[in-house]
Amino acid sequence: MGKPTRVTNRVRALRFAAGEMTQANLADRVGVTRQTVIAIEQGRYSPSLEMAFQIARAFNVPLDDVFQYPEVK
Amino acid sequence: MGKPTRVTNRVRALRFAAGEMTQANLADRVGVTRQTVIAIEQGRYSPSLEMAFQIARAFNVPLDDVFQYPEVK
């Protein structure tokens, strides 16, 4: 619905790297719904800052490891 | 309006540190309105991830230098 975001992320990769972590697992850990995880993995929109922090924490990595913002506009 | 956020920020400090940067200046640079800058500086809500990235870029610092997320919940 929203305009596609410029922010990219490595959520899916990190999730697999973390072992048997499913979308539902991650959603639980972060405290959001599976829908939201799906939408983010697909880059349909960028999450709120709070959620971005929580996701990074779920993987125990800094925020910049999960989300990237392209150089210029 | 929104529930107060857990995310804290150093926008105001960075703005002063950057010299004569006013709220309106920053808002322009980042592409948002002055209202939004005010609300964020006051911690009334946390910005979107995109905006957080843009703000960090406006100050030429990493995102974690501007926004912090407290340890636990």
Place this chain on the structure above:
DNA sequence: ACGAGATGTCAGAGATGTTTGACATCATGT
């Protein structure tokens, strides 16, 4: 063949973030 788990789609309702515009206060300089 069947059931269960993981991923995905769709649509609508609800919550949060952003804009617009009008106006108030304080400090500064002329």
Place this chain on the structure above:
DNA sequence: ACATGATGTCAAACATCTCTGACATCTCGT
């Protein structure tokens, strides 16, 4: 005294993000 710029408040419209729930597809194990 007046004008200007910087900061702040308020309220309502608007945009974006998140949730709920129902359902489809694929894979895997039994």
